[in-house]
Amino acid sequence: MGGQPLLHLGPAGGHLERGADLVRARQGRPAARLDAHHVRHRRRGLPRQRIAAATAEEVLAQVRQGTAEVADREAKDAAEIRRGIDALTELPWRAWILLDAGVPRQVLVVVNHMAADGVASVVLREDFETILGGTDLPPAPGPLELALNQQGEGSGRLRNAERYWRRTLAAAPRRHEPEDVSTLGAVLSSGIPMPLAHEAMGKYDVTLASLILAAYYRGIQAATGEREVLLFPMSANRFDEQHARVVTSLNQWAPLLLDLEADEPFPAILPKVHWKAFNALKNGVCSPDAIWQIRDEHSRLDPPVDRGFYYNPMLAPPGFPSEDRLEAPKVDWFEHGRTTGPGFYLIVRGLTSLNLMFRVNRAGFDREALSTVMTTMQACLAETLGGQPL
Numbered sequence: 001m002g003g004q005p006l007l008h009l010g011p012a013g014g015h016l017e018r019g020a021d022l023v024r025a026r027q028g029r030p031a032a033r034l035d036a037h038h039v040r041h042r043r044r045g046l047p048r049q050r051i052a053a054a055t056a057e058e059v060l061a062q063v064r065q066g067t068a069e070v071a072d073r074e075a076k077d078a079a080e081i082r083r084g085i086d087a088l089t090e091l092p093w094r095a096w097i098l099l100d101a102g103v104p105r106q107v108l109v110v111v112n113h114m115a116a117d118g119v120a121s122v123v124l125r126e127d128f129e130t131i132l133g134g135t136d137l138p139p140a141p142g143p144l145e146l147a148l149n150q151q152g153e154g155s156g157r158l159r160n161a162e163r164y165w166r167r168t169l170a171a172a173p174r175r176h177e178p179e180d181v182s183t184l185g186a187v188l189s190s191g192i193p194m195p196l197a198h199e200a201m202g203k204y205d206v207t208l209a210s211l212i213l214a215a216y217y218r219g220i221q222a223a224t225g226e227r228e229v230l231l232f233p234m235s236a237n238r239f240d241e242q243h244a245r246v247v248t249s250l251n252q253w254a255p256l257l258l259d260l261e262a263d264e265p266f267p268a269i270l271p272k273v274h275w276k277a278f279n280a281l282k283n284g285v286c287s288p289d290a291i292w293q294i295r296d297e298h299s300r301l302d303p304p305v306d307r308g309f310y311y312n313p314m315l316a317p318p319g320f321p322s323e324d325r326l327e328a329p330k331v332d333w334f335e336h337g338r339t340t341g342p343g344f345y346l347i348v349r350g351l352t353s354l355n356l357m358f359r360v361n362r363a364g365f366d367r368e369a370l371s372t373v374m375t376t377m378q379a380c381l382a383e384t385l386g387g388q389p390l
Helices: 014-018 019-034 056-062 070-082 119-134 144-150 155-171 194-203 206-222 266-282 289-298 368-387
Strands: 007-008 039-046 044-052 063-069 093-100 101-113 181-193 228-235 256-258 307-316 330-335 344-350 353-363
Touching: 056 093, 063 256, 070 093, 070 101, 101 119, 101 289, 101 353, 155 228, 155 256, 155 289, 181 368, 194 206, 194 368, 206 228, 206 266, 206 344, 206 368, 256 266, 330 368, 344 368, 353 368
Parallel strands: 063 093, 228 307, 307 344
Antiparallel strands: 007 101, 039 044, 093 101, 181 330, 181 353, 228 256, 344 353
């Protein structure tokens, strides 16, 4: 259950200068009002959650936290990328106050991917700024309210999603996977600042998340030689106003089957990938028990359905502050030490610049194959967003 941590920076300056004790005292309030951030998971049979802390004080007593120097931010960032969050034994987030000559300047927040998607990370940042400024926020809608809505008024959507899951996995490629599993970790720093990426998106009638997903698909095609690829983008219920700002641990994977010509120009496949992904995400909110049963059925086939390739974009919105400049791309390899979770997982961290983190526990993907994925993806990003090839 312990997913790779995702990081985002809290606000710099302003109210943070009022002192580390005040900042620390108010860190727990956003988490205390958001169910997803004070639960632990358990896995006896079907996965379940339980409330592990009720008040802001209880949250802070249980969460991993501390201080570090602003000058050490990159090192702290890199260290947390390599250290997973075990949602079975700890709260799904951590926080460090970054100091400059003893004065708080930034807050580094590390969130398990099952406790916040990209939209939720923006909500968390805005809520923290509001609370730090001295304004209390009303109770927040949470996963329970979302689930009750889905079981009632939204039950038809759950049934549609279950049919979509069954239909997609029935058509997905099936193959035996060798037992010699490769364990790899790598971070591709694209060198592309987020303002440049957002500016370039004006040329394409798709989202940045869809463009990166299309590059991911092309990278997998190049490494495997397979045209048909089963992908699992991260999904959350963002299709109605009532739940647009929910910070939820009910994020799910939405199956997406892509089957496009390998020699088709990259810009030409963007709208195809975008609308197929949009349809997948509409059906992403499905009963966890139904998903568990469907996955189990397809894993028992001979050969079983391919395990797929997972995708989680965490992208700052346009206007998010960045002083980064265009740089040459680079790759940093690491050992992630995870043996559970997705077999092939891409987490996109687009805060000030666009960085792609890969975590692999999958046979058939050695260092050369993963390098092919990254080289192909960087070429696609450079072609469309204005970066440099790897």
